[in-house]
Amino acid sequence: MQVAAVKEYAGTPRDGVENFHGNQLLYIGWDDHLMFCAPLTFPFPPTLRFGDIVEKVLPGAYGYHPDWARVDWSKVEWLKSGQPWTPHFNRTLAENGLGHKDVLRFRTPGLTGIQGSCS
Amino acid sequence: MDMQVPKKKLGLKERYTLMTRDLAWDTSYQPKEKVYPYADYEGIKIHDWDKWEDPFRLTMDAYWKYQAEKERKLYAIIDAYSQSNGHLGVTDARYLNAIKIFLTAVTPLEYMAHRGFAHAGRAFPGPGARVACMMQAIDEMRHAQTQIHSLSNYNKYYNGFHDAPHMYDRVWYLSVPKSFFDDAITAGPFEFIVSVGFSFEYVLTNLLFVPFVSGAAYNGDMGTMTFGFSAQSDEARHMTLGLECIKFILEQDPANLPIVQRWIDKWTWRGVRLLSIVAMMMDYMLPKRVMSWKEAWEIYFEENGGALFKDLARYGIRMPDCCEQIRQEKDHLSHQVWAAFYNYSAATDFHTWMPDEDEMKWLSQKYPDTFDQHYRPRFEFWREQQQKGNRFYNKTLPMLCQTCQIPMLFTEPGDPTKICYRERDYKGSKYHFCSDHCQHIFDNEPEKYVQAWLPVHQIYQGNCFPEGSDPTAPGFDPLAAVLEHYRLNAGRDNGDFEGSEDQRNFEAWRGMAKRND
Ligand SMILES: [Fe+2]
Numbered sequence: 001m002q003v004a005a006v007k008e009y010a011g012t013p014r015d016g017v018e019n020f021h022g023n024q025l026l027y028i029g030w031d032d033h034l035m036f037c038a039p040l041t042f043p044f045p046p047t048l049r050f051g052d053i054v055e056k057v058l059p060g061a062y063g064y065h066p067d068w069a070r071v072d073w074s075k076v077e078w079l080k081s082g083q084p085w086t087p088h089f090n091r092t093l094a095e096n097g098l099g100h101k102d103v104l105r106f107r108t109p110g111l112t113g114i115q116g117s118c119s
Numbered sequence: 120m121d122m123q124v125p126k127k128k129l130g131l132k133e134r135y136t137l138m139t140r141d142l143a144w145d146t147s148y149q150p151k152e153k154v155y156p157y158a159d160y161e162g163i164k165i166h167d168w169d170k171w172e173d174p175f176r177l178t179m180d181a182y183w184k185y186q187a188e189k190e191r192k193l194y195a196i197i198d199a200y201s202q203s204n205g206h207l208g209v210t211d212a213r214y215l216n217a218i219k220i221f222l223t224a225v226t227p228l229e230y231m232a233h234r235g236f237a238h239a240g241r242a243f244p245g246p247g248a249r250v251a252c253m254m255q256a257i258d259e260m261r262h263a264q265t266q267i268h269s270l271s272n273y274n275k276y277y278n279g280f281h282d283a284p285h286m287y288d289r290v291w292y293l294s295v296p297k298s299f300f301d302d303a304i305t306a307g308p309f310e311f312i313v314s315v316g317f318s319f320e321y322v323l324t325n326l327l328f329v330p331f332v333s334g335a336a337y338n339g340d341m342g343t344m345t346f347g348f349s350a351q352s353d354e355a356r357h358m359t360l361g362l363e364c365i366k367f368i369l370e371q372d373p374a375n376l377p378i379v380q381r382w383i384d385k386w387t388w389r390g391v392r393l394l395s396i397v398a399m400m401m402d403y404m405l406p407k408r409v410m411s412w413k414e415a416w417e418i419y420f421e422e423n424g425g426a427l428f429k430d431l432a433r434y435g436i437r438m439p440d441c442c443e444q445i446r447q448e449k450d451h452l453s454h455q456v457w458a459a460f461y462n463y464s465a466a467t468d469f470h471t472w473m474p475d476e477d478e479m480k481w482l483s484q485k486y487p488d489t490f491d492q493h494y495r496p497r498f499e500f501w502r503e504q505q506q507k508g509n510r511f512y513n514k515t516l517p518m519l520c521q522t523c524q525i526p527m528l529f530t531e532p533g534d535p536t537k538i539c540y541r542e543r544d545y546k547g548s549k550y551h552f553c554s555d556h557c558q559h560i561f562d563n564e565p566e567k568y569v570q571a572w573l574p575v576h577q578i579y580q581g582n583c584f585p586e587g588s589d590p591t592a593p594g595f596d597p598l599a600a601v602l603e604h605y606r607l608n609a610g611r612d613n614g615d616f617e618g619s620e621d622q623r624n625f626e627a628w629r630g631m632a633k634r635n636d
């Protein structure tokens with residue numbers, strides 16, 4: 001059963017990529033840093049260079065955290081949909097295979113938040 | 120010759136029969152399926168509506184009399200409360216923020232409950248169920264009205280109370296209660312009655328009302344306490360109706376059991392997710408605490424709810440699957456939700472703050488296994504930063520659960536250091552969930568939930584700016600535009616309680632009430 005309805009019924013998804021004016025959504029979460037209560041949602045053009053996210057966007061989002069300045073990007077581990085994944089910083093989102101509503105997490109080894117509480 | 124027959128006074132039962140079931144008739148011009156088009160499609164089989172036991176033999180005339188008496192008492196107290204500046208008697212102006220949430224998140228649900236019961240009353244073919252639903256529909260309308268009337272007293276003095284219905288349809292966190300009820304009233308009449316009449320009214324309503332009404336009493340809020348008690352006598356009737364419905368449906372046909380069980384599983388989970396906001400109110404927003412969320416949960420859900428499910432076991436009903444996860448979450452829920460509202464306090468119609476040292480002690484004591492380890496370091500850090508003038512605000516919009524629409528703030532069962540992520544593909548698109556249970560709800564009816572109006576996505580689609588704004592114009596400030604669309608007064612209604620206008624006014628007015636200058 002796809003839905004309980006009195007007659008044949010199909011829903012129209014509200015969040016198709018065509019509704020985002022040329023952007024696609026990317027969700028990003030920083031593991032072990034629950035000061036940011038939930039992963040974040042970003043609208044990005046598929047042509048955006050991946051490195052620009054890390055270099056230009058994430059500092060504004062995460063820079064408040066005392067751990068941010070200590071992140072060693074050569075050691076960061078990425079997960080896409082929960083699976084290990086390697087980004088190419090000089091390629092675009094599309095070239096990195098990132099689609100609409102993909103979810104990335106990054107782990108920063110050795111950094112475990114305020115007093116090690118994963119905050 | 121005329122025989123004058125003396126009018127006999129009718130007995131209660133006779134009178135009830137005449138004024139309810141006897142008013143029904145079988146249609147002859149139109150087939151029954153056309154008159155009751157929503158009675159069958161959910162798969163519930165009812166063979167004999169006459170088997171419906173009326174839980175309370177209340178007729179309309181008695182109902183009016185009874186309710187009118189309650190109204191007279193209620194409005195007398197509200198008048199006295201407002202004439203004596205009762206608002207200055209609350210423990211602390213922080214308390215009022217809990218009441219703002221009540222007005223924007225709960226009162227509109229009362230109105231939606233009114234609509235839902237009116238619809239169910241029309242849709243059920245059985246007259247007993249129709250009358251009971253009609254009365255509850257009127258009760259719910261009364262609840263919405265009395266709450267608006269009592270709380271409008273606060274709107275004269277404090278910020279954030281000014282536009283609840285407008286905000287209910289727009290503000291990001293209010294999409295959580297809104298989507299809950301929209302889900303319920305767009306279901307068929309049987310699912311509606313199980314969702315609201317049983318799962319919410321019977322299993323969860325105590326967790327909303329008892330702590331809330333006691334919370335109001337503890338914190339000197341006579342107005343809220345009074346409408347709470349005035350509604351409570353109705354709630355007893357509603358709970359009886361909810362339970363009667365479940366039993367009736369289950370007794371009618373064995374094939375109804377799996378459907379009802381699925382609805383109970385779904386609506387217990389949806390209800391628990393909805394009540395996470397009440398958890399944070401109890402633990403963080405009442406200056407004088409009644410009991411912790413965890414304690415309330417143990418009494419009203421684990422003990423009372425457990426006994427109820429034992430009673431229903433003879434029909435084959437078991438405790439919902441989600442109960443194990445709920446048990447684990449009770450130690451974390453209020454802290455995680457309060458932290459989330461603290462993150463996004465710039466975009467709410469109420470204030471947030473960090474607990475002071477005494478309050479942190481209380482939290483450590485009530486949550487000995489979790490608070491000091493997982494939450495105290497974060498909260499102390501935030502408090503220090505706030506005192507240094509560097510108050511934390513999360514400036515990027517959060518990822519939301521497709522089903523409950525709450526930011527993905529819940530941690531993995533068994534690991535409070537990791538966010539719980541769930542996702543699934545449906546017809547070529549990705550959907551994300553806060554939990555297995557929210558995902559199961561989606562999986563059962565994807566065509567319904569793909570349509571979810573998720574506030575974050577709506578903002579990024581450009582649908583939450585004031586009419587005529589141009590997001591491409593230079594200097595366009597999206598947050599300011601969204602707040603304007605919400606009709607939220609930035610700098611007055613939102614942000615930290617420390618330094619707010621509410622805080623200043625309350626202190627000044629209370630000072631005036633106590634001094635002679
Ligand atoms: Fe109600």
Ligand SMILES: [Fe+2]
Pocket residue numbers: 392520521522523524525552553554557
């Ligand atoms: Fe959810």
